[in-house]
Structure formats: C-alpha cells, structure tokens
Amino acid sequence: MATTAERVEREAKLEGVGCARKRKEDPRFIQGKGNYVDDLKLPGTVFGVVVRSPYAHARIKSINKDKALKLPGVLAVLTANDLKPLKLHWMPTLAGDVQAVLADEKVCFQYQEVAMVIAENRYIAADGADLVEVEYEELPAVVDPHKALEPNAPVIRDDIKDKKEAGQGPRRHHNHIFTWEVGDKAGTDKVFQSAEVTVKQAMVNPRVHPCPLETCGCVASFDKVRGELTVYMTSQAPHVIRTVVSLLSGLPESKIRVVSPDIGGGFGNKVGVYPGYVCAIVASIVLGRPVKWIETRIENLATTAFARDYHLVGELAADKNGRIKALRVNVIADHGAFNSHAQPTKWPAGLFSICTGSYDIPVAHVKVDGVYTNKAPGGVAYRCSFRVTEAVHLIERMIDVLAQKLNVDKAEIRMRNFIKREQFPYTSALGWQYDSGDYHTALKKVLDAVNYPALRKEQEEKRKRGELMGIGLCTFTEIVGAGPTKACDILGIGMFDSAEIRVHPTGSVIARMGTITQGQGHATTYAQIIASELGLPSENIQIEEGDTSTAPYGLGTYGSRSTPVGGAATAMAARKIRDKARKIAAHLLEVPEGDLEWDIDRFKVKGVPGQEKTMKEIAWAAYNNVPEGMEMGLEAVDYYDPPNFTYPFGAYLAVVDIDRYTGETKVRRFYALDDCGTRINPMIIEGQIHGGLTEAFAVAMGQKLEFDEGGNLLSNSLMDYFVPTAAETPKWELDHTVTKSPHHPIGAKGVAESPHVGGIPCLNNAVVDAFAHLGVTDMEMPHTAYSVWKTIHKLGLDKR
Amino acid sequence: MEVKLEKSFPIAAPAAAAWRLLSDIKSMAECMPGAQITEQVDATHYNGQVNVKLGPASAAFKGTLELQSVDAAKREIHILGKGTDAKGGSAASMDLRAAIRDAGDGRCELAGTSTVTVSGKLASFAGRMMAQVSDQILQQFGANFAQRAQALADGAGAAPAAGMAAPPRELNAFALLWGVIVAFIKGLFGRKNPTAR
Numbered sequence: 001m002a003t004t005a006e007r008v009e010r011e012a013k014l015e016g017v018g019c020a021r022k023r024k025e026d027p028r029f030i031q032g033k034g035n036y037v038d039d040l041k042l043p044g045t046v047f048g049v050v051v052r053s054p055y056a057h058a059r060i061k062s063i064n065k066d067k068a069l070k071l072p073g074v075l076a077v078l079t080a081n082d083l084k085p086l087k088l089h090w091m092p093t094l095a096g097d098v099q100a101v102l103a104d105e106k107v108c109f110q111y112q113e114v115a116m117v118i119a120e121n122r123y124i125a126a127d128g129a130d131l132v133e134v135e136y137e138e139l140p141a142v143v144d145p146h147k148a149l150e151p152n153a154p155v156i157r158d159d160i161k162d163k164k165e166a167g168q169g170p171r172r173h174h175n176h177i178f179t180w181e182v183g184d185k186a187g188t189d190k191v192f193q194s195a196e197v198t199v200k201q202a203m204v205n206p207r208v209h210p211c212p213l214e215t216c217g218c219v220a221s222f223d224k225v226r227g228e229l230t231v232y233m234t235s236q237a238p239h240v241i242r243t244v245v246s247l248l249s250g251l252p253e254s255k256i257r258v259v260s261p262d263i264g265g266g267f268g269n270k271v272g273v274y275p276g277y278v279c280a281i282v283a284s285i286v287l288g289r290p291v292k293w294i295e296t297r298i299e300n301l302a303t304t305a306f307a308r309d310y311h312l313v314g315e316l317a318a319d320k321n322g323r324i325k326a327l328r329v330n331v332i333a334d335h336g337a338f339n340s341h342a343q344p345t346k347w348p349a350g351l352f353s354i355c356t357g358s359y360d361i362p363v364a365h366v367k368v369d370g371v372y373t374n375k376a377p378g379g380v381a382y383r384c385s386f387r388v389t390e391a392v393h394l395i396e397r398m399i400d401v402l403a404q405k406l407n408v409d410k411a412e413i414r415m416r417n418f419i420k421r422e423q424f425p426y427t428s429a430l431g432w433q434y435d436s437g438d439y440h441t442a443l444k445k446v447l448d449a450v451n452y453p454a455l456r457k458e459q460e461e462k463r464k465r466g467e468l469m470g471i472g473l474c475t476f477t478e479i480v481g482a483g484p485t486k487a488c489d490i491l492g493i494g495m496f497d498s499a500e501i502r503v504h505p506t507g508s509v510i511a512r513m514g515t516i517t518q519g520q521g522h523a524t525t526y527a528q529i530i531a532s533e534l535g536l537p538s539e540n541i542q543i544e545e546g547d548t549s550t551a552p553y554g555l556g557t558y559g560s561r562s563t564p565v566g567g568a569a570t571a572m573a574a575r576k577i578r579d580k581a582r583k584i585a586a587h588l589l590e591v592p593e594g595d596l597e598w599d600i601d602r603f604k605v606k607g608v609p610g611q612e613k614t615m616k617e618i619a620w621a622a623y624n625n626v627p628e629g630m631e632m633g634l635e636a637v638d639y640y641d642p643p644n645f646t647y648p649f650g651a652y653l654a655v656v657d658i659d660r661y662t663g664e665t666k667v668r669r670f671y672a673l674d675d676c677g678t679r680i681n682p683m684i685i686e687g688q689i690h691g692g693l694t695e696a697f698a699v700a701m702g703q704k705l706e707f708d709e710g711g712n713l714l715s716n717s718l719m720d721y722f723v724p725t726a727a728e729t730p731k732w733e734l735d736h737t738v739t740k741s742p743h744h745p746i747g748a749k750g751v752a753e754s755p756h757v758g759g760i761p762c763l764n765n766a767v768v769d770a771f772a773h774l775g776v777t778d779m780e781m782p783h784t785a786y787s788v789w790k791t792i793h794k795l796g797l798d799k800r
Numbered sequence: 801m802e803v804k805l806e807k808s809f810p811i812a813a814p815a816a817a818a819w820r821l822l823s824d825i826k827s828m829a830e831c832m833p834g835a836q837i838t839e840q841v842d843a844t845h846y847n848g849q850v851n852v853k854l855g856p857a858s859a860a861f862k863g864t865l866e867l868q869s870v871d872a873a874k875r876e877i878h879i880l881g882k883g884t885d886a887k888g889g890s891a892a893s894m895d896l897r898a899a900i901r902d903a904g905d906g907r908c909e910l911a912g913t914s915t916v917t918v919s920g921k922l923a924s925f926a927g928r929m930m931a932q933v934s935d936q937i938l939q940q941f942g943a944n945f946a947q948r949a950q951a952l953a954d955g956a957g958a959a960p961a962a963g964m965a966a967p968p969r970e971l972n973a974f975a976l977l978w979g980v981i982v983a984f985i986k987g988l989f990g991r992k993n994p995t996a997r
Contacts, residue, residue, distance in 0.1 A: 054889050054920025110920070136884075138891070138919070708801045712923035 016532030020683035053107035056711020073124035096167020097339035108337035141711035177370035191326035195317035214264025217294035237556025260546035268380035307382030338377035350386025357395035472766025480750035481564025514554010533574035535601030560750025569640035576636035646749035663789030676751035696759025809942035813953035890920035
C-alpha cells in the first residue's frame, strides 16, 4: 500500500488545483519579453492615424484631404465617402444599433473618428492627420442624460430620429434608446403602498474608463495573392471578432485569422469592435500591406469603451424590524452617441437585475431606460460582469439607507435579510437561480476578525469629538460566467466556451482554449486543472489561446467567464481523456475497467498492490498499444454550455478616517473575504483580489470621465484621470471561505471581478458612513478630497 | 467650456483718442497678443488670425470678427470673434463688450466684459487654466491698448510713436504662463480669481 506521505508527494509534484504555483507567464513579462500587438514588426507595415472631431456635436461641411495627400509618405486618407461603396461607413453594434466607423455628415461626440491617414510611418501619418482640413458647423451638445430626454433636447442621431426602435424595443423620444423592465411591477407597487417603512435614494455611478496599461490597437495584414486576412489585435474575444469581420467584409471565415497576442490588461476595454480596427482592415485590403493602428492614451480614454454612467433611483419597502419586503429601481443609462453597449444580445442592461443582492427580497421591479448623449459610445463592464457593479452599488447603498432610517446597525440589518444557507439553490425575485452561498458565515468571520463592536465604539467616541470616521460594509453577490446558451448569446452565438487537449506520447500536454488571458494567468491555472484531472505535472502542460486558426471557437474572456465556462470545458475535456486512458489501462493490465480505481496520477487494480499504470505509461501506450477497435492518440475537445451562472460572494469591510478640514480620506483598514468556491491557485486569487480592490479604490476615490457642458472631455490624460500607484493604494487584508458551485465540474466560481464589484460600494459606504450621523445618505463618487470637503463644508464641519 | 471676465484698464490718454483706437477694428484687434486682421470683408466683418506658440509647438487660429454694434455716443462697442485652429483640433470664440469711460483730466478708462468659450483640445487640455490664461491675455491686451492709445494721443496721428514696441507677432505662451503663475499665487492670497463655470 502506498503510504500517505508518498501520495502527498505524488500529488504535490503535479502542482494541480489548490497549489500556489508561480505564474508561468511572469518570467517572460518581467524580462520585457512579452509580445504585444505594438511589438509586431511585419515587413512593409504602414501606419494609420485617426483624424478626430474636436467637437462633441457638429455637422461636417467639408473634408479636404489634398494637403495631407501631398505630404510625402502619405499613402491614403480614408473618409466615410471612401467606405460608402463598401457599405462599411457604418457598422452594426452588439446591442442592435449602428455606429459610424468614420463620421458620416455629422459628429456626435468629441474625438469621434472622422478620417484615417495611412502613411509609411507613424510620424508621417500623424503629420498627415494634422493636414486633413475638416470644416464643421458646431451644434448644441447635450451631455446630461436627463437633459437629453427633455422635449427640446438636440437631436443626436439624425440617422434614426424617425425610427420607432433602435434594436432594443420601442423608443419614446429622439434621444431614447430602449426601456428594459424586469420583475413584478404591480406586486412591487402594492407592497410599497402598504409598507411599514420605505426609503428612496438617488445615486450615480459616474462615467469611468477601465484604462488598461496597454491601449487598443491592431495590425491588419491582407495577403492579396492568397486572399487571406490576418488581424493581430488587442481583443478579449478573438473568435467573435473573426465572425464579425467575416460578416462585415464578406470574406469567408476560413480565410480570416484573428490573433490576440499578449494583452496588457483588458478589464472590458478590449471587448468591442472599434472603428480603428475596421479602418486598418479596409486599408490593408486596399493597399495590400500590413496596416498598424495603435491608440494613444488620449484616444483610449476618450473613445473606446467607457463604463458605468448609470443614474439610479432605488427604493426599499420594509417592516419595522428592517426586514426587506420589496425593491424598486429606476435607472437612466447613458450609452453615449451610439448604443455599442457590450452585452449578451438579450440583455440591454446586462445582468443588472442581480440587484436584489445577497438578500431574500420577496418581490422587485427594475426599469432601465437607455439614452443617447454627445459622449463616446459603448458601455462596458469595467472589471465586472455586465453591470453587476452598478447593481451591487445600488443594493448595498439602499440597505445602508434603510439601516440609517431604522437606526439599526448596518451589519445587523444585513444578517436579518441574508438568504440563508439552506435556501440554496435560491431563485431571486428577478429570476436568477443562485447556485450556492453562505452569507452569514462570511460576514460573521469578517466582523470577528476586525472586532466590529470595538470599531463602532471607537466611531461613536470620535463622533463626540467631532472627528470623522466611517465604517463601510459590502456583502455582495456576483453573477459571473456568461452563460447558459439558452439565455446568453452574442450576435446569435451561444456563450459556451471550449478546450482542446492533446496528450503527447511522452505525457506532456498542449491545450488550447477559446478564452484569452489578459493577465489572468490562464497558462498557469488551466494547466493546474488539467494536471489534477489527468495526473500529469502542470510543468509540462502548455496552454495556448488567442489564435483563431489553432484554438477551438470560444466567446472569450470577460465577465469572469474563463473559470466558470472555459475552466469547466477544460475539466470536461480532460475527463474525456481520462475515460479513454482508463480503457487503455484496463487493456494493458488485462482487467475489466470496473476493477480499476483512479489514484492521483495512475489507474490501479483494486486490491492488487503494484498492479498499476501511470498516466505517463498510458500516454505512451495510446500511440502504440490500444485495445482493438480504439483509435490511436489521446486527445479531446469539449464545448461547454454552462447549466447556470456561478454566484461568487464576499463580505468586505473598510474603515476610513477623514480630515474634517481638507476632506482627505485615508483608508485605514480594508478587510476582504471572498468566496469563489474551489480555489485553483490561491496565489493568483490573491493577486486578482489585490488588483480588483485597487481598481475599486481607483473608482471610488478618484476616477471619473469629466465633461464640460459643451461635451469637451476634461479628463483625457493620466494627468487628470486617476490611476492609483503603490503610493496611494491602501493595504489589503484578505480572507476566504469555500462554498463550492454545485454545477461546476470542479466547484469553482469566477473571482477576479468580485473585489472590484464589492470594493467600490464598500469604500463608498465607508465614506458616507462617516457622515451618516448627520443625516447624509449619499455622496457622489469619486470621493476626492475636494468632493468630500464640499460635503464637510455644506454641513459646516470645517468651522474651527 | 466658458469663462466670463470683467476688467478695466486706466489709460493716460483722453477718451476721444482711446475711442478712436477702440473703434478702429484693425488697430484695436492688434492690441490682442498674437492677433492680426488679415482682411476686411465688409463694413462689419473681418478675417483674422491669432498665432500661439508654446515651446516648439505652435498653433494658428483662423477666424472671423463680427462687429455687432458700435455706439459712438456712449463710446461702446460689441464684437464677436470666432476661430478654429488651422489643424481643426480646437475652436475658440470671444464675445467682447468694451467701452471707454472718460475719467477727466485727459485720462480715461477702458472697461470690458468678455465671455470666452473654447472647445476641442484646448478645452480638454487647458481647461483648468482657462480662466487664468484668458485673464492674462486680456491683461496684455489692456496694456497694449493703453500704450497705443497714449501714443495716439501724444502723436495725434495714426502712426505709432517712434521707439514704441510693435505688438508681439505671436502670443508668447511662456511669458503668458509666467503671468498665469504670478496671478495664481496672488489669487491664492487675494482671492480675486475670475470665476470659471
């Protein structure tokens, strides 16, 4: 019999699930050996620079490209008129609307794409772009979504002003896009009418930008002889891009290859199809040369994929004890000039209806109205799963407001309303089936760890002395891993994902997935899943993603879907291989399959010590000695359609100290407990949580895309747009519980977005809590010193 | 982005001479640092340009000037100027109402209210300095105007006095920047900053 120690050692050698193995990607990245899109140097590459509108709203009277074309080295200047014969001057969006590739007669947001200058090098292209003369007639702009809905508001979209719908149901105003409703309106209204207590609060999730380190860009290379197009690009979803490019260009999908090489962070910014990509592709097809287009930081912040801009009003009905009876939410969603919202087709507000949160709320109703404004188009999930941050912000603020009204402790009111462990699987009032959770245990663990009663006591004493201290809580539930194909699709393609695994004769492995890492560490963690499933060391398991010519079709990486969907496909494909391996083992050991048992890295004959075949031995046999009638080789593919989303959760607590004269807010303590089910690599999870919390800190305390009334973007560089560095970032204390997902093959849930989704409301609640005793129920993010000082000043707290 | 400014400058010249300068659009416009009238289109319309230089980068704003009203009796003038930078990246406009008030004793005062609106890159990048920059431009305008009006009165002729510096050809943004910094520091203590909205 194998000793326990021997088995532990064998298992440790695999570096499988649960091992904090170091990231396989890092030696390359930290030595500057990454290979990003802008690192590509294809022979004969030319460069595209986009000419952009200085105005947020204007009619284009003329475009004169003569001077630009005369500049030596300029090869072409593309405008809407050049794209018209190809019908590419407009393109369809994921949300059923259309978006101008190059402005056709008018511009609807500042920095909108007007022309692209193609030249021999980037400098000439930039000089050429300066020489393109565009004559504009400025029009009044509207940047506030509420004002956009006023009867006399400027018409932003002349192209659809008479249309009754824009791809998402009926419109009721020239700047209205859609109304999306979910839940029981009559039932909710009825509860509100007779409720013992009701609270109502307006709040804003300001427009922010994910601002990844690497901006968006591509190299499009069309081979005129073969008729083949290769596009290297910063995409979180290369396969979907290939399908879109095929549909737009008419090229067969088999002649298009999309490659996402190393990607320097995505956070949602790299989900969409942007005009720059389309122009580069067209230019390459026309010129027959590789065309490179890389955004500047300003272009990135100003045009590609903002997040949030949700203007919410939440209402709770409850009994005297703070037990919630109903939730009502109304949202004005600012989608900018074109509705290129990144979403599964049927979900115009994404998964916002997860807004009943971790609480057992009997009835709810949500209404979201999408609105056009003269701001950049889009609406992506910034490190969150399709509007889940907004949803969590809403419910976590509302429950605090209710606690304040009833004078009940903010932890206590959460305990009273949590869905209980025995209620799972739990179906929410808005239709989601939560897979698993244990909210009471999580919050209790956090409260004990920080000695919550002592913190509240300290706060009370400080309040008596006029000092400002806030304690923020956030007990969130996320919904990640889009998603079950019956509910989720993108352009009609179900949101499954895939893995293809090949075991080589010597027992090493190559595996390819339909997802694409942007820093998540897939090469490390997917290998760990395979290692545990197949009993082969992860060290020898290569992971490849992002090349549509080699990887199986998948929907990509965003919304924390890699582990819930791609990771599940990986486990399932590995299990198909293990099933075949079992048959081979039975053949080699000359016993029936039923006599075998799996033991870490080998099949053993039950009760016969020493009678065993390791996976390494089986892999060799798969190429020379298989049972009669069996195909040679050891490989499998799995396309996984998840039966449900996964619902990771957590309990966060923040303590802030605020200077009552300057408004400067210091995060004294941040305790984050996450539950993502099975933990594949604890070190990577911790890294993800550190990153997510830091981005949460960024949004809560400093990030905002600020516009003036004329639609000029005032925060278009890193001088004005806050990106935290180690100097500003607080210390993060991490903790966890493990509540496995019952439907996921290895019980894992997504994790990388939880800290962002939960961190923002937690910090926001902490800041507001510092003023709660003075009747403050909301403060608009970001909580910069100036912004907080304004509240202090209004309350007269800064008087000496 | 919009900034409203109100300013007045004492002028050591009689009101009549100052008014002569103010109502001579071409000469008046050239008191604006870096500005030039290139062409008179008709009685009330002019074409012009403003050159701005900030280190190695320079921008030329081309635009139109429209005389909205002239009241010789009250010595008041209302001008609307609009321009776009030749590269199309920014636009600016200025609505200026200026008047000469007799201060007696052969002296007068130039009083003006202006609303400056900028859009495009200028608004995005220079937004936070808009109020101060506009204030400095007007300050230089006032100084040039006072000097010219005085020369006009002294020489009683149209030609500038000998030895008097010609108005700068370009708006010197470095000098301007210094002025902005000085004004900012003064503002910190004096709290007399113009308000931006």
